[in-house]
Amino acid sequence: MKKSIELNRISKKYKLYNSPKERILDLISPRSYGEDFWALKNVNFEANNGDVIGFVGINGSGKSTLSNIIAGIVPPTEGETKINGQVSLIAVASGLKPDLSGRDNIELKCLMLGFSKKQIKAMESEIIEFAEIEQFIDQPIKSYSSGMKSRLGFAISVMVDPDILIIDEALSVGDKAFATKSLAKMQEFKSKGKTMIFVSHSIAQMREFCDKILWLEFGRVKEYGEANEVLNNYHSFLKTYKKLDKKEKKAYKLAKLKEIN
Numbered sequence: 001m002k003k004s005i006e007l008n009r010i011s012k013k014y015k016l017y018n019s020p021k022e023r024i025l026d027l028i029s030p031r032s033y034g035e036d037f038w039a040l041k042n043v044n045f046e047a048n049n050g051d052v053i054g055f056v057g058i059n060g061s062g063k064s065t066l067s068n069i070i071a072g073i074v075p076p077t078e079g080e081t082k083i084n085g086q087v088s089l090i091a092v093a094s095g096l097k098p099d100l101s102g103r104d105n106i107e108l109k110c111l112m113l114g115f116s117k118k119q120i121k122a123m124e125s126e127i128i129e130f131a132e133i134e135q136f137i138d139q140p141i142k143s144y145s146s147g148m149k150s151r152l153g154f155a156i157s158v159m160v161d162p163d164i165l166i167i168d169e170a171l172s173v174g175d176k177a178f179a180t181k182s183l184a185k186m187q188e189f190k191s192k193g194k195t196m197i198f199v200s201h202s203i204a205q206m207r208e209f210c211d212k213i214l215w216l217e218f219g220r221v222k223e224y225g226e227a228n229e230v231l232n233n234y235h236s237f238l239k240t241y242k243k244l245d246k247k248e249k250k251a252y253k254l255a256k257l258k259e260i261n
Ligand SMILES: Nc1ncnc2c1ncn2[C@@H]1O[C@H](COP(=O)(O)OP(=O)(O)OP(=O)(O)O)[C@@H](O)[C@H]1O
Pocket: 014, 015, 016, 037, 039, 057, 058, 059, 060, 061, 062, 063, 064, 065, 066
């Protein structure tokens, strides 16, 4: 089976600053300011062509950071990434530029993905139609509702027909009719044997769609395997975790983060 994604010991370090001043000082001064924070540590992950994989984990586990690394939006601090094919990431805030119109955003995103102006012109009307924003396409997208923005982001990402499609929480926005249409589009991707990654808090959606699940917990891989098995374990964990009070949850998180920070 051909591998579409190979991640070898990926780590990501962010810098946490107490004030904007500290951030600037860190940039201009030879001394180091701010605190190191490892959001991912030594993550190994592989996907084959045709895999449909869900990323789960409680808030702050590193799901979006890992998706962004696979999409090439965020560089890892350490480790090796091998991505075979073109990746498209759909996220609620997926790099659309608020001051540009819907049409200009389509052009910009497609240019960044390497399409020519002629190819973009040919795809444009299909994208606009799928996103259902015909009347608003020449308005700046800062005037769009969040549903409209996510429909546009979704439409661009699926119409460019990538080899690897990452959908980060984007299905939770938008109405029922659009969600049905999107799921049908993703079914089409699945049947074409493309690699798909879902980031979602909905276990039901994951069960319906994914073959494999990667469970992240505060920067580390807790489990990676067959969807039902990992989802059952994650579900049991959540049941226990949700019973903890605020203080206990914080203590759990701090203890886990201490292991890698
Ligand atoms: N640009 C950044 N600068 C500093 N810390 C960051 C940055 N982006 C993410 N983090 C931190 O990295 C950790 C992982 O964040 P990430 O968004 O990847 O988690 P997640 O699992 O996607 O969370 P959620 O389910 O809440 O979206 C969090 O503690 C977050 O605060």
